[in-house]
Amino acid sequence: DAIEPYREQIDLVGDPKVKRLLKRILSDEESHRGTFENLAEKVGREGMTDVRGTRDDRTVRVLNWGVEHEYTVILQYLFHAYMATDAEVREQLMDQAVNEMQHLGWLAEKIIDLSSSPRIEHTDVDQSREMVQMLDADIRIENRVAQAYDDATRELGDSRVVELLSRIRDQETYHAEVFQELLDELKKGRD
Template sequence: MEKTEVIKLLNRDLEDEHAAIIQYLAHAYAMGEGEVACEIEAISRDEMRHLDWLAETIVGLGGTPGLERGKELPGGKTVPDWMKNDVLLEEGAAKQYRQHIALIDDAKIKRLLERILSDEIAHRLKFEHFIEKAKKEGLVDVRGERRDETARALNWGIEHEYTVVLQYLWHGYLSRNAAMKEQMEDQAINEMQHLGWLAEELASGGGKPVLEHTGVERPLKKRDMLEADIKIEKTVAAEYDRAARKTADPDIKRLLRRIRDNELYHVEVFQDLVKKLGSS
């Protein structure tokens, strides 16, 4: 099989991993605190690892990882319904990985896909268990219809964090610079933490986290990538500061200021990388 065709297959797998991450996180956040929610978040981290492996492999083949999100299985009125949809998503993923393993000749890539497949099979079994556990424990959707200014600010933050997670990962993959890639991955992990903090705060406070992102900056030169990242961090740090000053809730105020300070730290990290590029 030609490299271009292998890249297409791997990008299809990557898109579906992206969809699984978002579907599982949405379910975990909607369930609030608890053992099942924590286990689902752990599964989503497995899917993030898969996405990373696939993206690295695509770049190694000379391709560009896609940022599109595959098809989710939304719907379901109860937590057990959600778990049934998660089972179906894992079954579809396993079927596709088996097909791609059969089609791809490269032994190393086949081995990687077989490794991922083993996780998907384990995930399906876990979600089957969660169906019964959700029924037994009476797990419910903890979200509400809160739509006030604080809820809008939190959802704005979720949208931003989702966007920059994708942006920093993409910049890291395409930079082909070890130091920059390491920092991009570190900051993407931190932004993912922010997304979780905001989503959990919103859901526990009666709101509905919206897991959507805006446009991702995709320059091809390393300096341009970093300049775009510095610009967005400065902008959002100011927005978090504004939102913190407006809210009367002391816990949310502390959360927003903590994230603001993290974003300002990212600015300094990216500025250091720009300086290193200039001296190299």
């Protein structure tokens, strides 16, 4: 069981950064377990079929908006990572870009589960070249999307979609906290 060691480590670790990261990983592991259990049950019951379709309702539009956001921030965080002159900032931007890739995948899979097809498009990418401006932009976009996902959880009726959006919202909040911590450290000068 991969989950229990994370729970134990969260209780043992004193460093808030490590604790926060372990909580994010634990959330992923718990979701993976449920996803794989459901998938195994579904495949056993129904077999494998192509479920893509053309459904286009409010739920699918919200999910496609999420795909668009995730694709945009993947590009933004990678650009910022390439431009960052601080190794820790660069590493965190890369890590968060990878997590955003997971979000995009989860949203796209949910869209397909709902008999539709994901639209992989992006909006404007912030191309700041100074780390303070980069992190400011990244914090703003994370806070906006966390609020948008939160609003969607109250609006949509599909509990599986609400659960997914809640999980992603919580991880977006984590990203904003990481970026804020990096920004604060940059502004006061690294110790």
